[in-house]
Amino acid sequence: MIATTLGSGAPSVMPSTGWLFEQVLLVDDHALFAQGLAVIIQQESLANKVVIVPSVEAATDSLVHRRGFDLVLLDLTLDGEAGLSLFARLSGHDGVPPVVIISSSDDECTVRAARAAGARGFLAKSASRAALVRMMRAVGQGQGYFPGGVTPLDADVPLTPRQLDVLSLLAQGFPNKRISQSLDLTEHTVKTHLKAIFTHLAVHNRTECVNKARRLGWL
Structure with missing residues (x-):
């Protein structure tokens, strides 16, 4: 039986045996x-x-x-x-x-x-x-599960995990303010990450950045 109230009421499902x-x-x-x-x-x-x-x-x-x-x-x-x-x-x-x-x-x-x-x-x-x-x-079983075509990130990508987070949100068209809100970062920190990403890719704007990152397989 499932409770109908969301939040701290914690709706729960209680079957009998064989849980994954x-x-x-x-x-x-x-x-x-x-x-x-x-x-x-x-x-x-x-x-x-x-x-x-x-x-x-x-x-x-x-x-x-x-x-x-x-x-x-x-x-x-x-x-x-x-x-x-x-x-x-x-x-x-x-x-x-x-x-x-x-x-x-x-x-x-x-x-x-x-x-x-x-x-x-x-x-x-x-x-x-x-x-x-x-x-x-x-x-x-400790495995990942993603739709076809999404491969593991290349271990040789010279970006930090947080820079990859910023890059991925940038590729979705997020402005700096929304990136900062999504990742709980200040806008200044987001700009710092973007500057580092642009430097790694030798690009000068967001469109060039996303396009080159995709060509390199970073996205």
Whole structure:
């Protein structure tokens, strides 16, 4: 049985046996979708408990103070807030479980941005039930799960993980202010990262930067 209230009320699913995950945190502000997804997770015996929260702030509080989660399923857009900002909020905290993005937007740039931010996997909201099961089983086995064509980032890329985050959001057309909000950085820090990226790529503007990064396989 699933509770109907989102947030700290912690809707949960409690099937009987054979769990893949003990406790999953589902971060989504669309109640019907979230509850429907929790039902499927229950029916497929993928998790003993699914806790639903509607915001990055609530997710951060749950992960930092409650702990005990084995997996996070994270929507990218939460009432105007960028879901990827969760990675910045959890930076420096130990014991953070793998995060999989569940999004209605599944274009290549979005998928790569999620991967660069640190997501373990990505699943479109339009995906089938079977795809959900495959994704959760893959992540449960310590593997990544991304749509075809998204390959691991090249270890020789001369950018820091944070610079890759900035580059990926830049490729989505985010202005500096939105990049700073998504990554919990100051605009000055974003500009510093962009200057370093431009220097590495020997480019002079954002369009040249994105185009060259794609040619090099950095995006």
